[in-house]
Amino acid sequence: MKKIDVKILDPRIGHEFPLPAYATPGSAGLDLRACLDEAVELAPGQTTLLPTGLAIHIADASLAAVILPRSGLGHKHGVVLGNLVGLIDSDYQGQLMVSVWNRSQTVFTVEPGERIAQMVFVPVVQAEFNLVEAFDSSERGEGGFGHSGRQ
């Protein structure tokens, strides 16, 4: 398994609030917890930035992490991410933050230590642009946005 440096910014991490860990051998995501002193009430439509109490340094440009909603929170409670998806750059060393958006019609209360989102490490290819006047032809060409129909 790949080793990623992690810094604990809040002493409760690793004790009161467990360090993110894969829940099962096949898990893709590591749940991130809201590192809060007290519960936070999110009004309908409200977005707020929540700390996780930890920082990572991926330190490898061929990797990144994405922060994704948890499906139960998103589907059952309408609690998703204010940025839809969070992208963690390999050179970011600050605290992992989660933008939580209550897109439901009811107040949602985030409890201290609650698992609010999940983080997935993903491979990245950095590309360099090669300037051309014309592309080699392809089957699709410029067709897009549904040009092939619906069925």
Ligand SMILES: O=c1ccn([C@H]2C[C@H](O)[C@@H](COP(=O)(O)OP(=O)(O)OP(=O)(O)O)O2)c(=O)[nH]1
């Ligand atoms: O949900 C998120 C999204 C981003 N970040 C951190 C890590 C990431 O590397 C950095 C910058 O994110 P991004 O590039 O998406 O934001 P930006 O608005 O372009 O900010 P910047 O100008 O700092 O790149 O913020 C988080 O902690 N949580």
Ligand SMILES: [Mg+2]
């Ligand atoms: Mg950026």
